[in-house]
Amino acid sequence: MEKQGYITRELGIRKQRLNLTTKGKTVLQTEYLLYKRLFEHKDRIYLTGTVFSGMGEGKYYTSLDRYVxxxxxxxxxxxxxxxxxxxxxxxxxxxxxxxxxYRGILIKSFSTKYRSFGAVTCYPAEMKDIKCAVIQPRRTHYSNVIEIIAPVNLRKTLNLKDGDIVEVIIFVGERNEKSRNI
Structure with a gap:
């Protein structure tokens, strides 16, 4: 921890003194808040991440009448x-x-004359008091990414740009039967 800059060490004759650095305090506070949220709010999950531009496919799919x-x-x-x-x-x-x-809300798959469109699991969410939803397409390119839809353009409304750190509050309900033993 000393090499990582979390603590400083002062060696004495028969003992040593350890002090948390500012960096160490920040990490400890972050961990504390994480555990506090995990145990206090069983009906929600807080996720933090970095805004980035995707491949532009979301605009196409979220415009399809059957999904809308x-x-x-x-x-x-x-x-x-x-x-x-x-x-x-x-x-x-x-x-x-x-x-x-968690179960989430199922948006059913459908087919057209030319192709099929996969199911999507949605979770009601909130960003800075704006109602939104995290969507998890069954077919996706990412395993470490969430996609968010909202009735407003979140980038513009929240003045977000690539690289910004954001927090999303996701409201969850019952867990899937398969997941109960996890």
């Missing part, structure tokens, strides 16, 4: 076309795995 109808019916809003992509902090990936153990 289900979003309106099941989430209570029609999303602005596109998704806000957030790469989850590596220290919080276990919470992303925990999120996937």
């Amino acid at each position: 109808e289900q979003f309106k019916e099941k989430l209570g809003f029609a999303p602005v076309p596109g998704t806000l992509n957030i790469e989850i902090n590596p220290l919080e990936l276990s919470k992303l795995h925990l999120l996937r153990s």
